[in-house]
Amino acid sequence: MNTIDDIDRRILRELQRDSATPLEELGTRIGLSRNACWRRIKALEAAGVIDRRVALLNPGTLDLGLMVYIQLRTSAHEPGWLEKFSRATNAMPEIMGVYRMTGDLDYLIRARVPDMAGYDRLYQRLIARVPLSDVSASFVMEEIKDTHELPL
Amino acid sequence: MNTIDDIDRRILRELQRDSATPLEELGTRIGLSRNACWRRIKALEAAGVIDRRVALLNPGTLDLGLMVYIQLRTSAHEPGWLEKFSRATNAMPEIMGVYRMTGDLDYLIRARVPDMAGYDRLYQRLIARVPLSDVSASFVMEEIKDTHELPL
DNA sequence: CCTTATCGGGGGAAATCTTCCCATATTCAA
DNA sequence: TTGAATATGGGAAGATTTCCCCCGATAAGG
Numbered sequence: 001m002n003t004i005d006d007i008d009r010r011i012l013r014e015l016q017r018d019s020a021t022p023l024e025e026l027g028t029r030i031g032l033s034r035n036a037c038w039r040r041i042k043a044l045e046a047a048g049v050i051d052r053r054v055a056l057l058n059p060g061t062l063d064l065g066l067m068v069y070i071q072l073r074t075s076a077h078e079p080g081w082l083e084k085f086s087r088a089t090n091a092m093p094e095i096m097g098v099y100r101m102t103g104d105l106d107y108l109i110r111a112r113v114p115d116m117a118g119y120d121r122l123y124q125r126l127i128a129r130v131p132l133s134d135v136s137a138s139f140v141m142e143e144i145k146d147t148h149e150l151p152l
Numbered sequence: 153m154n155t156i157d158d159i160d161r162r163i164l165r166e167l168q169r170d171s172a173t174p175l176e177e178l179g180t181r182i183g184l185s186r187n188a189c190w191r192r193i194k195a196l197e198a199a200g201v202i203d204r205r206v207a208l209l210n211p212g213t214l215d216l217g218l219m220v221y222i223q224l225r226t227s228a229h230e231p232g233w234l235e236k237f238s239r240a241t242n243a244m245p246e247i248m249g250v251y252r253m254t255g256d257l258d259y260l261i262r263a264r265v266p267d268m269a270g271y272d273r274l275y276q277r278l279i280a281r282v283p284l285s286d287v288s289a290s291f292v293m294e295e296i297k298d299t300h301e302l303p304l
Numbered sequence: 305c306c307t308t309a310t311c312g313g314g315g316g317a318a319a320t321c322t323t324c325c326c327a328t329a330t331t332c333a334a
Numbered sequence: 335t336t337g338a339a340t341a342t343g344g345g346a347a348g349a350t351t352t353c354c355c356c357c358g359a360t361a362a363g364g
Contacts, residue, residue, distance in 0.1 A: 018204055054168050054171050055171040055203075102291045102293055138257065143249075150211060151245035
């Protein structure tokens with residue numbers, strides 16, 4: 001695929017902010033006809049730069065007001081532990097992110113739950129499925145910034 | 153607004169996975185006519201449950217392969233520090249999330265950069281704008297799970 | 305100069321969305 | 335049971351958008 005130029009980047013910036021704007025307006029906004037714009041978008045989709053179009057939901061209206069980061073420090077794991085851990089966390093929808101990290105903590109989990117009781121249910125379910133040694137949770141008191149937009 | 157029932161939840165689940173499917177297919181998939189489906193979506197948008205439609209981009213194709221979590225422990229801050237910190241982080245596009253946390257760490261920053269050098273540039277820019285005392289970074293070695301989908 | 309390739313613009317057909325209508329369940333309360 | 339309120343399904347019409355084809359401009363290379 002071709003390299004991504006500045007016009008592509010402008011298109012991407014618009015689309016990851018709002019993908020519902022009609023092509024016509026998007027075109028005029030970035031100084032391109034709706035057709036040229038459309039072709040670039042199709043190319044970006046074909047190249048996998050644009051992954052997909054989704055709807056972003058408002059956590060507050062869905063009783064998911066509590067965001068929690070769970071830090072795991074693990075002692076030596078038996079073989080197959082990571083595989084089991086991966087399957088368990090991927091099967092739990094409250095868990096939105098699982099990362100293997102550098103540094104003193106081994107794994108970091110990002111999750112959304114209704115409240116503290118919801119976190120406890122999540123925690124109980126998690127440790128029931130996967131043996132975990134050192135677990136500590138930190139709760140988000142205030143979301144100063146939270147976006148999906150990649151820097152372009 | 154009315155309470156969200158199971159049909160609404162199914163609609164939301166589909167939409168936050170893929171909002172590009174035509175109404176007709178979405179309707180048949182959840183067992184509803186395109187019309188009833190459309191009315192529910194409009195209601196969910198009006199109620200703010202559906203925030204907006206966006207395009208999700210692939211970080212790998214955009215040279216943003218490194219995700220980093222920055223932990224801040226702060227000693228006593230002068231008044232106005234949080235305001236300055238908020239403005240600085242919101243103005244830096246690499247920083248995708250900033251959270252005030254419970255527990256032993258005060259603030260958590262989530263960011264995406266091309267590589268370690270990119271992180272260093274981000275770090276330098278950040279500490280040049282806001283006085284920070286105790287900063288430590290953890291880098292994501294492996295993304296076991298990473299989604300925007302809220303649990304419904 | 306000519307050819308080729310690439311990119312943008314214009315036009316238009318096809319698909320989709322949006323908004324009506326109204327008849328028909330379904331639920332809930334009286 | 336009856337009535338009211340609510341939600342659905344279907345049709346249909348117009349507006350909008352998507353998508354594709356063709357042509358012209360521009361640039362690179364022979």
